[in-house]
Amino acid sequence: MTLVTPIYFFLFIIIGTFIEGETVLIASGYIANAYHYEFWLILVLGLIGTLVADQLYFFLGRYCHRHQILPKFIAKRLTKVQSIISNHQNKIIIFFRFLIGFRMIIPFFLGYSNVNTKKFIIIDLISGFIWTLAFIIIGFSISLSIDKLIPAAKSFxxxxxxxxxxxxxxxxxxxxxxxxxxxxxxxxxxxxxxx
Structure with a gap:
């Protein structure tokens, strides 16, 4: 099958995980199985997209904190959030991406707070790998299930x-x-x- 052009599919994964995340990874897992793409290649591309997004938001938060460019009322709210972040840094870095709808804002908060950059990058890499792997496997499994339950579905x-x-x-x-x-x-x- 050549209905899904590799270069467009790979761009879809990287850009899609940068912007959206879970949905794109599930769709990528489905496409990877249906069109026989290498599983590990899809995993690496998905991981690149999500890590680039996380780092961008983190360093944007760090930049805003250093240069004090946020409006005062937002800065005050972020200061209140910093105490929560300080007490639960590792847990927040590990689990934030699993909270749908918070994937962009939490790395920004983490960057704005006093979270160590090296710590964020290392834990984010591990968490990102698990998250990416989990959602690609879900998409892969959906495709496999359809193949087994409905053999005729291949043509559709x-x-x-x-x-x-x-x-x-x-x-x-x-x-x-x-x-x-x-x-x-x-x-x-x-x-x-x-x-």
Whole structure:
């Protein structure tokens, strides 16, 4: 099968994990099995994307702290968060990426606080490896299950993949729109919750 061009697929993994994360890794695992891509190559590309994102947000936080460029009301809130971070540094670095929706903001907080840079990079690498591996295996397993349960699905794999990706885009867009609606109506009782 050559329906998924390798170079575009590899870019999809790196850019996708940089921006989104879990969904992209599950889709990548599915595609890797369906189109017979090397599992370890997918793992390395996913890890590169997620680590680059983490480091970018971490060093952005560090830069903002050193140059005091955040508005005072945000800086005050971050100062309150620093005591929590100081007491639970290792746990936060290990588990932040598993908290959906916090993957960008927590590395920024960690960078803004007094977390040691070397410590962050090392623990983030280990945690990132486990996280990336887990979600790729989920996608891989979904593809294997479909192959075993529905042998005829092989001929419809490409269509299933398109539907799967469209569904993900739809749900993410819907979630984004609902968050915007809730943000603009903070005192309303008509707030929508998609959690």
């Amino acid at each position: 794999e490409y269509h299933f993949l398109i539907v799967f990706l469209c569904l993900i885009v739809f749900l993410k867009s819907l979630s984004f729109i609902i968050k915007k609606i809730n943000k603009h109506t903070p005192n309303s009782q008509t707030n929508i919750d998609l959690q």
